[in-house]
Amino acid sequence: MLEPTIYELSSPGRVGVEFPAPDVPRAPLPEELERQDLPLPELSELDVVRHFTHISNLNYSIDFGFYPLGSCTMKYNPKVNEAAARLPGFAHTHPLQPIETVQGNLALMFELQEWLKEISGMAAVTLQPAAGAQGEYVGVLIMRAYHVSRGDRKRTKMLIPDSAHGTNPASSAMSGFEVVPVPTDNRGNVDLEALKSLCDDTIVGLMLTNPNTLGLFDENVLEVTRIVHEAGGLVYGDGANLNALLGIGRPGDMGFDILHFNLHKTFSTPHGGGGPGSGPVGVAAHLADFLPEPVVGIVEEGTEEIPPLYGFIRPIKSIGRIKSFHGHFGMAVRAYTYISMYGREGLRSIAEHAVLNANYLLARLRDHYPVPYDRICMHEFVLEGHLPGTEVHALDISKRLMDYNFHPPTNYFPLVVREALMIEPTETESKQTLDAFADAMIKIAEEAKTQPELLRSAPHNKPVSRLDEVKAAKELVLCCWLPEDVKA
Amino acid sequence: MNIPTNLKYTRGDEWIKVDGNIATIGITDYAQDQLSDIVYFEFKVDAGESVSKNAIIATLESVKAAADVSTPVSGEVTELNEALTEKFESFNSDPYGEAWILKIEMTDPSEVDELMDAAAYEKYIEEREG
Numbered sequence: 227m228l229e230p231t232i233y234e235l236s237s238p239g240r241v242g243v244e245f246p247a248p249d250v251p252r253a254p255l256p257e258e259l260e261r262q263d264l265p266l267p268e269l270s271e272l273d274v275v276r277h278f279t280h281i282s283n284l285n286y287s288i289d290f291g292f293y294p295l296g297s298c299t300m301k302y303n304p305k306v307n308e309a310a311a312r313l314p315g316f317a318h319t320h321p322l323q324p325i326e327t328v329q330g331n332l333a334l335m336f337e338l339q340e341w342l343k344e345i346s347g348m349a350a351v352t353l354q355p356a357a358g359a360q361g362e363y364v365g366v367l368i369m370r371a372y373h374v375s376r377g378d379r380k381r382t383k384m385l386i387p388d389s390a391h392g393t394n395p396a397s398s399a400m401s402g403f404e405v406v407p408v409p410t411d412n413r414g415n416v417d418l419e420a421l422k423s424l425c426d427d428t429i430v431g432l433m434l435t436n437p438n439t440l441g442l443f444d445e446n447v448l449e450v451t452r453i454v455h456e457a458g459g460l461v462y463g464d465g466a467n468l469n470a471l472l473g474i475g476r477p478g479d480m481g482f483d484i485l486h487f488n489l490h491k492t493f494s495t496p497h498g499g500g501g502p503g504s505g506p507v508g509v510a511a512h513l514a515d516f517l518p519e520p521v522v523g524i525v526e527e528g529t530e531e532i533p534p535l536y537g538f539i540r541p542i543k544s545i546g547r548i549k550s551f552h553g554h555f556g557m558a559v560r561a562y563t564y565i566s567m568y569g570r571e572g573l574r575s576i577a578e579h580a581v582l583n584a585n586y587l588l589a590r591l592r593d594h595y596p597v598p599y600d601r602i603c604m605h606e607f608v609l610e611g612h613l614p615g616t617e618v619h620a621l622d623i624s625k626r627l628m629d630y631n632f633h634p635p636t637n638y639f640p641l642v643v644r645e646a647l648m649i650e651p652t653e654t655e656s657k658q659t660l661d662a663f664a665d666a667m668i669k670i671a672e673e674a675k676t677q678p679e680l681l682r683s684a685p686h687n688k689p690v691s692r693l694d695e696v697k698a699a700k701e702l703v704l705c706c707w708l709p710e711d712v713k714a
Numbered sequence: 715m716n717i718p719t720n721l722k723y724t725r726g727d728e729w730i731k732v733d734g735n736i737a738t739i740g741i742t743d744y745a746q747d748q749l750s751d752i753v754y755f756e757f758k759v760d761a762g763e764s765v766s767k768n769a770i771i772a773t774l775e776s777v778k779a780a781a782d783v784s785t786p787v788s789g790e791v792t793e794l795n796e797a798l799t800e801k802f803e804s805f806n807s808d809p810y811g812e813a814w815i816l817k818i819e820m821t822d823p824s825e826v827d828e829l830m831d832a833a834a835y836e837k838y839i840e841e842r843e844g
Contacts, residue, residue, distance in 0.1 A: 392780075621778075638778040644748075644842070695777040699753035 228689050229280045236267035242274060284689045286633055292659050294587075296606045296636040296648025297391065297439055299469050299491035300498075306567060307494060307560035316559050321551035325537050331555065332536035335522040338562045339506075345573070346465075346485050347478020348508030350541075352517045354553040357503030358466060361486030362397035362433070364507050367545045368484060368516045369430050369460045370401055375516075375543060378458070385424055385432040385454070387416050389440055389640045391464060394433040403430055410642055414442040414599035416450050425453055431460035436480070437467045439640040439648065440599050441584060441606035451481025460484065460513075468492045469652070470581055470605035473574030483510045489554075493561035504557035515543040520552075579653035580605040583660060587651055590664040594671040598643050606650035608643050618674045620645040622681035625692060626673065629685045630666035715839065716743040718810055722826055723835035724786045729810065732826055737787050739771065740814045744839050746806050749776035755802040757816070758782075763791050765818065767825055772815050774805065787825045789818040 269277070287293075293300035311317065319328050339351040355361040366384070373381045384398035387408045395405040406424055411417040416434070432454045437443045444450060451461045463477045463485035469492045471477070477485045489504035490497040497503070509517060520538030528534035538552075568576065581604050588607045592600065596610040611620025624634030624647070636648040651660060673680050685691060721729045727745035731738040746752065754775035759765055765785050772783040794816045798804065804812040820826075830838060 641779060696751040696753055699775075699777055 228284065229277070232267045232269065232274075232277055233265070235269055235273060235277060236265075238268060240268045240270055240273070242269060242271040291631055291633065292651075292655060292663055293633040294635050294649045294651050294663065295633060296441070296608070296639075296650040297466055298497060298636070299466075299488070299605070299650060299652060300633075301469070301491075301494055301652040302654040303494050303496050303560075304564065304567065307563045310563040311556045311559045313559075316556070321555075326535075329533070329536055332522050333533075334562050335552065335555070335558055336524070336536050338558050338565075339522060341562075341565055342487055342506055342508055345472065345476070346468075346487070346508045347476030348482075348485055349478075349511040350514035350517055350521070351506055351508045352521050352553075353504070353506045353558055354518050354547075354549045355486065355505040355507055356549055356554065357490065357501070358464075358486055358488045358505040359393040359397065360548065361488075361505030361507045362393055362462070362464065363400060364518055364545070364548055365462050365484040365486060365509075366397050366401040366403070366430075366433075367548075368507075368509060368513055369462065370403075371516045371543065371545050372460065372513055373430065381428055381430045381459070383424075383429045385421070385429055385459070387432075387434065387438065389414075389438050389642050390433060390435060391439065391466060394435075394462075394464060398430075398433065408432070410438075410440075412599075413445065413601065414438065414440045415444045415446055418446055418449060418453070421450060421453055425457035425459065427458055429454070429457055429459040431462060431483070433462040433464060434482070435464040435467055436477070437470050437604035437606075439467075439606075440608050440643070441467075441470075441603040441648075441650070442599060442601065443470070443604050447480050455481065466491060467605060470577055472577040473570065474577050478508075478510060483513060484508070489557050489561040494564045495557040495560040502554050502557065504554045504561070506553070515541045516545055517541045518546060518548045519544040520547075522552075576653050577605070580651075583651040583653060583655055584649070586657075587649060587660055587664055590661075591667055594668050595647070605652070606648060608640065609647045609649065610643060610645050611637060611647040612645040613671060613674050616674045616678055618678050618681045620647050622678075622684065623647065623667075623670055623674070626670050626681045626684040627666060629687050630670075632663055632666060715747070715836075716810070717832045717836050717839075719832040721810070722786075722829035722831060723838075724784070724829055725838065726784055726786075728783060728786060730786055730826065730829060731814075732820075732823070735789075735820050735823060736792065737785075737789070737818045737820050737826070738814050739783070739785055739816055739818065741774075741783060741805065741809055742835075743809050745781075746809045746813075749774070749781060750778050750806075752776050752802045752805040755798055755805070757794055757799070759791050759794075759816070761791050761794050761816075765789065765791060774802070783815060785818060786829055787818060787820050788822055789820040791816055792819050793817040 288300050288302055315330055319331055335353055342351045355364050382404055383406045384403040385406050385408050386394045389410050398405050409417045409420050436447055454461050460483040461481060463482035465485045465487045485508045487506045489495045519540040522536055523539035524534040525537035526535035584603050584605050584607055588603055598610055611623045620637040624637050627634050639646055721731050723729055727742045729740050729742050752774050757772050758770050766788045768784050770782045771785045774781055795814050
């Protein structure tokens with residue numbers, strides 16, 4: 227064992243912090259609320275510090291190295307975001323404070339809503355959803371509420387391209403809709419003929435990611451949204467890949483009716499273990515009245531001398547409240563800071579460099595790995611981790627990359643590519659880093675031919691070697707102790 | 715790749731065995747090979763239920779992906795292979811035998827005519843292998 231669990235380090239009677247004797251009468255819990263079966267670990271302060279420091283050294287993060295996890299946009303999270311989020315006026319406020327005392331916070335939320343509207347071409351925005359998947363769910367509920375408000379109750383089918391993120395069908399199914407897959411054509415676009423044949427008066431709409439998970443901009447996006455609209459459906463935009471479009475193209479102008487943003491992808495708030503996420507949703511004008519409540523608005527216009535009074539507004543046909551309080555406010559502060567630091571021209575340069583970096587890597591790797599949909603990509607691209615004449619798999623390539631100190635790309639997704647390796651470098655990487663990664667990938671392709679066993683048994687220089695994923699998935703042990711193991 | 719000649723095949727990599735009006739359905743050797751080790755399996759229909767062509771009858775998960783299993787024929791589910799929910803490693807070890815998923819009494823046996831035979835299925839795999 228690399229590092230024992232904190233329970234294994236426990237030594238009976240050891241204490242980290244001695245509390246002073248109480249100077250008020252004891253008020254014990256009622257007996258029925260007391261329990262004996264919770265063996266909390268007993269350690270000294272130094273034991274605890276060392277344990278967590280050891281564990282943190284085993285971790286991998288964007289601050290440690292390159293993290294090309296496709297569709298996750300693992301870009302660098304600028305430290306200035308953290309400085310802003312820790313300003314006492316933001317960090318020490320409470321969501322139940324009277325609005326007069328938190329006008330700065332509300333102004334920030336209002337302006338962030340305005341900026342997201344401008345960036346996306348949407349008419350109204352809510353900052354509430356906790357992350358992308360909840361944003362999708364909100365979007366789908368809005369689609370349902372819109373159809374129902376028009377007395378149109380026969381729409382039950384949600385069209386979803388076969389390259390979509392798995393959350394799209396999940397959000398639709400959770401909303402009670404039938405998921406109907408739409409095939410991808412041989413250029414990686416939505417298959418228009420198939421789409422036309424599926425569009426009728428029973429469709430709720432289409433959930434589309436553009437650029438899609440193949441990293442390709444749908445060349446027929448205007449035609450796609452037109453076909454869905456003509457059938458009376460709405461078009462939902464999965465904003466996971468918005469990084470490729472910032473300052474260049476606006477989903478609202480492409481015919482999307484709804485779009486979620488991932489602040490933890492596009493707008494550099496922490497992603498993964500560092501979260502929480504944040505998934506604001508923007509809608510076109512005809513859906514603005516359905517947004518979850520509350521949205522931040524101006525409740526009293528200001529004058530030249532007096533600023534406006536910001537407050538909470540309930541859209542008149544609101545689908546209701548979907549998150550306690552006002553979403554993940556700390557993430558709104560970080561995203562606001564990020565957008566402020568870049569400004570209008572800077573935002574555009576983010577997209578330009580994200581796309582340039584991805585195309586540079588694709589150009590370097592094209593001759594070494596099969597590329598299923600080979601055309602100019604956007605912010606990411608997909609290779610096949612299946613090398614002709616070898617027996618290695620995408621998983622082996624991914625594990626071997628760890629030996630070269632790179633986080634593996636997303637593998638086995640999207641499902642439309644066999645042995646997929648989905649690579650998204652983001653705009654924050656230098657040419658030196660991209661070259662080092664490409665060199666490693668090329669070397670691994672060579673190793674796959676000459677020493678395939680090296681890949682199949684990788685990683686070799688990491689704290690743990692190849693994990694038994696089947697055992698991990700089948701034999702779930704989610705608790706390090708069982709109640710019956712503990713003496714009452 | 716094992717592709718028995720007495721079975722019919724779908725583009726979704728299911729196999730179907732026809733015995734009179736009864737169709738037995740499972741996933742192919744190619745499907746289990748692509749998915750790798752199956753770690754989860756669940757029926758999506760009950761015995762006695764009527765299903766229409768293309769309905770999802772089961773879902774399974776491997777360490778790589780989750781996949782739905784659909785029925786290529788309409789009819790009434792007559793029998794589920796309950797043993798599978800305990801022993802889904804048989805998908806990997808014996809996809810055409812022990813890992814049959816369910817049986818359907820077909821209402822329209824002509825639906826079988828639209829399916830691929832072993833030779834056509836083999837060609838279909840080759841196309842995808844590029």
